[in-house]
Amino acid sequence: MVKLLDLQAITMQHGDEYKAAVNRVIESGWFLQGNENKKFEANYAKYIGTDDCIAVANGLDALYLIMRGYIELGIIKEGDEIIVPANTYLATILAITKNNLVPVLVEPAFETLEIDIDKIEEAITTKTKGVMIVHLYGRVAYNDKLGEICKKHNLKLMEDCAQSHGCEWKGVKTGALGDAAAHSFYPGKNLGAFGDAGAVTTSEKELANVIRALANYGSEKKYEFKYEGINSRMSEPDAAVLDVKLKYLDEDNAKRQMLAAYYYENIKNPLISLPSRIPNENNVYHLFPIFCEHRDELQEFLKDNGIQTMIHYPIPPHKQECYKDWNTRIYPITEKIHAQELSIPMNQVIDDKEAKIVVDVLNAFK
Numbered sequence: 001m002v003k004l005l006d007l008q009a010i011t012m013q014h015g016d017e018y019k020a021a022v023n024r025v026i027e028s029g030w031f032l033q034g035n036e037n038k039k040f041e042a043n044y045a046k047y048i049g050t051d052d053c054i055a056v057a058n059g060l061d062a063l064y065l066i067m068r069g070y071i072e073l074g075i076i077k078e079g080d081e082i083i084v085p086a087n088t089y090l091a092t093i094l095a096i097t098k099n100n101l102v103p104v105l106v107e108p109a110f111e112t113l114e115i116d117i118d119k120i121e122e123a124i125t126t127k128t129k130g131v132m133i134v135h136l137y138g139r140v141a142y143n144d145k146l147g148e149i150c151k152k153h154n155l156k157l158m159e160d161c162a163q164s165h166g167c168e169w170k171g172v173k174t175g176a177l178g179d180a181a182a183h184s185f186y187p188g189k190n191l192g193a194f195g196d197a198g199a200v201t202t203s204e205k206e207l208a209n210v211i212r213a214l215a216n217y218g219s220e221k222k223y224e225f226k227y228e229g230i231n232s233r234m235s236e237p238d239a240a241v242l243d244v245k246l247k248y249l250d251e252d253n254a255k256r257q258m259l260a261a262y263y264y265e266n267i268k269n270p271l272i273s274l275p276s277r278i279p280n281e282n283n284v285y286h287l288f289p290i291f292c293e294h295r296d297e298l299q300e301f302l303k304d305n306g307i308q309t310m311i312h313y314p315i316p317p318h319k320q321e322c323y324k325d326w327n328t329r330i331y332p333i334t335e336k337i338h339a340q341e342l343s344i345p346m347n348q349v350i351d352d353k354e355a356k357i358v359v360d361v362l363n364a365f366k
């Protein structure tokens with residue numbers, strides 16, 4: 001069986017170091033808001049290239065807190081519009097609606113799978129206050145034109161980096177391309193914790209301060225509450241584990257990139273198309289999506305041949321029950337991606353033999 005993601009094997013690569021890190025926390029008797037969080041925050045901010053990193057409980061909270069922070073600062077107000085790709089994991093959009101903001105869904109480009117930057121300007125209204133890009137599949141969703149549009153229209157550029165740890169555009173890391181970015185350390189991510197965890201990176205000092213308070217019940221000083229906040233903190237064992245994993249992130253991403261290069265070179269089946277490779281992007285292949293008009297048959301064929309796959313994602317946000325009012329809308333490119341996408345095994349522990357099996361089975365599909 002070639003697993004899509006073998007978390008046990010991935011974890012055991014550095015199992016002893018994780019055990020030592022968790023043991024250190026156990027022996028310290030200090031489980032929240034301690035030195036492990038401080039250390040990871042400093043190291044992650046340095047890695048991403050921002051002045052600040054605020055460790056929080058998960059990626060959804062990180063997204064929510066960025067916009068809540070801008071609302072508290074008076075930069076965005078409830079009812080304002082945020083441009084977001086129509087093809088994303090639901091959490092990106094939940095964070096917008098949970099803040100009583102209005103998501104304006106913009107189609108992706110099929111070639112990039114990311115928000116179609118050429119369609120952003122036509123979606124801007126007087127109520128637009130921000131653009132939330134999502135570096136989906138570990139691919140860059142930014143280009144210089146987007147930066148110029150945001151500057152010209154005075155929009156906050158926010159990044160959902162849940163799938164893009166280590167990704168770069170012209171040498172700048174995702175998470176440092178815009179004004180503020182949300183990161184998820186869900187266990188299956190390129191940088192994954194042993195439970196839920198997340199972070200915000202930003203170089204806006206005021207925003208960082210508000211988010212730090214908001215994530216701690218709205219408190220800057222013990223038992224004094226300035227904002228109506230939430231409880232969203234990263235545990236010390238998770239921070240300790242993530243700090244170990246961060247050391248290996250570039251090495252792990254390089255292995256993913258080598259596997260991706262092998263796939264690009266060797267998958268040769270006219271029924272299957274691969275995502276395009278864009279100049280200036282250094283993608284980290286959180287997932288490796290392939291496209292096929294007979295996706296469900298292909299998935300069955302791969303399963304019968306011992307290859308695990310997953311669909312990211314079977315139902316687009318506008319077709320979800322929780323957003324009933326949008327169910328009749330039509331986003332053709334988003335729907336095409338959702339109908340044809342299949343994620344094939346991609347991670348740092350897949351060996352050459354397994355990679356060859358995946359390629360041979362894909363090429364044998366008729």
Ligand SMILES: Cc1ncc(COP(=O)(O)O)c(C=O)c1O
Pocket residue numbers: 058059060061088089091092134136160162163183184185186196197198
């Ligand atoms: C694109 C995207 N945004 C946000 C999230 C939410 O992160 P979390 O699961 O840590 O809340 C995820 C995934 O989990 C994601 O893939």
